[in-house]
Each structure stands twice: as C-alpha cells, then as structure tokens.
Amino acid sequence: MRSAARFTVFTAAAAVAALTAVTGCAQKSDAGDGAIKVAASDTACDVSKKETPAGKVQFEVENKGSKVTELYVYFPDGRIVTEKENIGPGTKASITAEIKPGEYEVACKPGMKGDGIRQKLKVTGEGGEKRSPELDAAVAEYRKYVQAQADETLPKTQVFVDAVKAGDVEAAKKAYAPSRIGWERTEPVAESFGDIDPKTDTRQDGLEAGQAWTGWHRLEKALWADNKIGDEEKKLADQLITDLTDWQKRVGTAEITPTSMANGAKELLDEVATGKVTGEEEAYSHTDLVDFKANVEGAQKAYELLKPSAAKNDPALTKQLDTQFVALNALLDKYRADKNGYEFTSYDKVGAPERKELSDGVNALAEPLSKLAAAVTK
Missing domain, CATH: 2.60.40 (Immunoglobulin-like)
Known part of the structure; x- marks a missing residue:
C-alpha cells in the first residue's frame, strides 16, 4: 500500500x-x-x-x-x-x-x-555475509512461499476482474478482499521491485504528482463509493491482471536474505499499525481486517522460518514472539465469522475501544519483532 x-x-x-x-x-x-x-x-x-x-x-x-x-x-x-x-x-x-x-x-x-x-x-x-545451512534453508523456503502467494493471487484476482468486466458490482465486491490476500502476505517483497506496487496498490492519498491512479484501490472506490462499473474500470481491471502477472514472473528474482525476511516481517506489522488499524487502507470497502490478518500471517511465516536460528541466539526473544503472535491472532479471531476463513467484521463496525485494543496488540508484537533481524545475524 x-x-x-x-x-x-x-x-x-x-x-x-x-x-x-x-x-x-x-x-x-x-x-x-x-x-x-x-x-x-x-x-x-x-x-x-x-x-x-x-x-x-x-x-x-x-x-x-x-x-x-x-x-x-x-x-x-x-x-x-x-x-x-x-x-x-x-x-x-x-x-x-x-x-x-x-x-x-x-x-x-x-x-x-x-x-x-x-x-x-x-x-x-x-x-x-556467510550464512549457516539453516539460514540458507529458511531463505529457500521463504522464496517458495512468496512465489506460491503470487501464483495463488492471479486466479483469485481473475475472479475479481471477470466480475468487474461483467459489470457485476456485487460479485466484484465479494471477490475483492480474497484477491488481495497473497499480496498482503508478501507485500515487502513485492514492493522491493519499486515499480509494481505504485501501479497495483496505491491509495488515492499516496499518488505522486502526475501519477495515474490504477490498481485495486481505484477499483475499490468505483465499487463501494460510486457503486458502478464503467468502461474505464473494465480497462483498469485488465491492467491489474497485467501488472500482477508481471509481479508473478519477477518475484522469483527478488533479493531475499535472512535480514530482509526479518525486516519484512516488521514492515508488515508497521503496515497494520499505520494503515489497517486506522482504517485508511480499505477506506471504501472496510475490508481492513482481511488485510490485517494476511499481514500477520506473512510476518509469522517469515518468523517461523527464522525461528530455529533466532532461538539459538536469543531464546527469550522467540518465547516473547511466540506469545505475542498467539495473542494478536486471538484478538483477530474475535472478528472472524468462521474459524479458518477470511470473513471478517466490516471495519467500520469496529468501535474506537476495540481499535485501540487491536493497536495495542500490534504494538506489543512489533516491538520484539524489530529485534528479529539482530537475533538471526548474531
């Protein structure tokens, strides 16, 4: 974003x-x-x-x-x-x-x-930096993970795009949030290319001077704020598939290291803190909690892969991280319609005290997560 x-x-x-x-x-x-x-x-x-x-x-x-x-x-x-x-x-x-x-x-x-x-x-x-076989294995597994997320995003986005092109507003709304899950889980890797994120995931308030507004959030506004799909939106839907296909093809070339994994996990929590908890990310659809959950899942995946190495260097840190991931996921589950799915309460229905509770949970995890990079490179 x-x-x-x-x-x-x-x-x-x-x-x-x-x-x-x-x-x-x-x-x-x-x-x-x-x-x-x-x-x-x-x-x-x-x-x-x-x-x-x-x-x-x-x-x-x-x-x-x-x-x-x-x-x-x-x-x-x-x-x-x-x-x-x-x-x-x-x-x-x-x-x-x-x-x-x-x-x-x-x-x-x-x-x-x-x-x-x-x-x-x-x-x-x-x-x-010379790395242990353990860390090399973590990087290799994470590389597989980010590729899998990109691969899974394309068909889900195609469902969304097909609905937009058919002019079916309700079907497009239903497909919108699921199409973003893989992206949100691995967003720091996607952002590392520099040119893909601005085309696919920019909010209106993040546009640079002269930048055309394209991607998910432009379509989000059309669906929820304007409640209509025109020829321009249909063209933008095709462009979204083109840009995400570019991401899918290039993600395997991303530079991934243990420190980039650890830093990326922290970035995902920062994404939650500054975009999802505030309700700014999905300002029209209010599907922020879906993104929130995906960000946490992506951060947890990177952490779990790095955990064996981090635990050797800083067992107290990994114990704290285990506890805080459990606590934050439990908070999110309070807003989940089904145990394992991605049906969450619309974020405009979440009150200020509850948002504060979620924010506190994010901060409690983000602080120890900021130390993960140091723990894996000792």
Whole structure:
C-alpha cells in the first residue's frame, strides 16, 4: 500500500554524520561502531560513509527535518535492497541489511514522496555475509512461499476482474478482499521491485504528482463509493491482471536474505499499525481486517522460518514472539465469522475501544519483532 500517510513504516532527517558529500565538505565520521549514519532533513541526506564492506550493513537514521521521511537503499536497476519508512521528525531509526559488493544509492524521501535525495554507496569485498545451512534453508523456503502467494493471487484476482468486466458490482465486491490476500502476505517483497506496487496498490492519498491512479484501490472506490462499473474500470481491471502477472514472473528474482525476511516481517506489522488499524487502507470497502490478518500471517511465516536460528541466539526473544503472535491472532479471531476463513467484521463496525485494543496488540508484537533481524545475524 503506497500512501502519503502510511506505515508502517520510518525514516529520517538527521544529525551528525561524517561525509564527503555532495556539499564537498569532508567531515570526520563518528560511526565508530561500523554503522552508516544517515543525517536526513527536508533538504539533505548525508551519509557518514560512501564506501563499506559487503555483508551485514547497519544504517542509523536521524530525522531532524520537519517532515516524515523514509530511507531506501537501491540497486542500480531500481530494486529496493532495504527500506525504512515513516521516520517522524525528531526521531531515530535503524535497519540492518545484508548487502553484496556493488554500486548502490541511499535515498532519503522527506514527505515520503518522489525519488528522494540520493547519495552513492559503494559496497566492497569478494562476497556477502556467510550464512549457516539453516539460514540458507529458511531463505529457500521463504522464496517458495512468496512465489506460491503470487501464483495463488492471479486466479483469485481473475475472479475479481471477470466480475468487474461483467459489470457485476456485487460479485466484484465479494471477490475483492480474497484477491488481495497473497499480496498482503508478501507485500515487502513485492514492493522491493519499486515499480509494481505504485501501479497495483496505491491509495488515492499516496499518488505522486502526475501519477495515474490504477490498481485495486481505484477499483475499490468505483465499487463501494460510486457503486458502478464503467468502461474505464473494465480497462483498469485488465491492467491489474497485467501488472500482477508481471509481479508473478519477477518475484522469483527478488533479493531475499535472512535480514530482509526479518525486516519484512516488521514492515508488515508497521503496515497494520499505520494503515489497517486506522482504517485508511480499505477506506471504501472496510475490508481492513482481511488485510490485517494476511499481514500477520506473512510476518509469522517469515518468523517461523527464522525461528530455529533466532532461538539459538536469543531464546527469550522467540518465547516473547511466540506469545505475542498467539495473542494478536486471538484478538483477530474475535472478528472472524468462521474459524479458518477470511470473513471478517466490516471495519467500520469496529468501535474506537476495540481499535485501540487491536493497536495495542500490534504494538506489543512489533516491538520484539524489530529485534528479529539482530537475533538471526548474531
């Protein structure tokens, strides 16, 4: 979900970093711990290092600007290596990623819009982080999982699209939420390609200047707010299938590491906190709890695959995560019409006290989940 008011999701303006930057001023780095300090503001994105060894790389961001910002690290082809969104003014955030040798760009996005303010980053060495066979197996299984979710999304979306093209509003409404489940479970991987998410999952409030509004949420508005399907919507339905087919074909090429799995699990919880719990994500259909459940399922899948390694390094953390996943799923089940299905209470029927309870449950899980990446890379 791309939105100006979103996530989950962290970056920032910042302070003191050393750099030889675009300004041409060379300053002494205080990143003695090896982390790359990112000083983000409304007009700058200064990094303390322009070169770093391959492997586990930590970014520490401080936002001293007046706008919420984001931090992205990009491959040369525009794919996202890692990201941290919704970093509020005056706040700090950190993220760890496994990065291979090569040329990259670090971008701060004040206002969470546009291409951002960018700096070059060179990653040197012969190879990346060496992993245990256990972690390699976790990555392989997660790769199968994300591919399966993409494969399963296409036929479900085709049902939705067929209903739209037939002009059957009620059938399209019924098929809408199920068509999004696989996407919501694996959204951080889908977003890593950079160009697919804006076409398929952007809300109206997240549009960039000059961007055409396409995808699920444009059709959602037509179905629930306008209660009609015209020729434009039928064309948009075909375009949604085209864009999701592109995702399905490319998802196998996604860069997946243990840290990206762990960070992605946290991003999914941030998605819930800033979009689903607030009711902003599905503003017309009010099917937020379906997305909510799918986000939690995707985060839990990544966690379960990483758990054997994390438990060796931080058993107290995995115990806490087990408890909080159970608690949050139990909260969601209160709004579930059937035990194993995806019929949930319309979110506009969920009152403020209940939303607060759900929000508290998300926060209770998100805090320990933010430590998962560190636990699997110790």
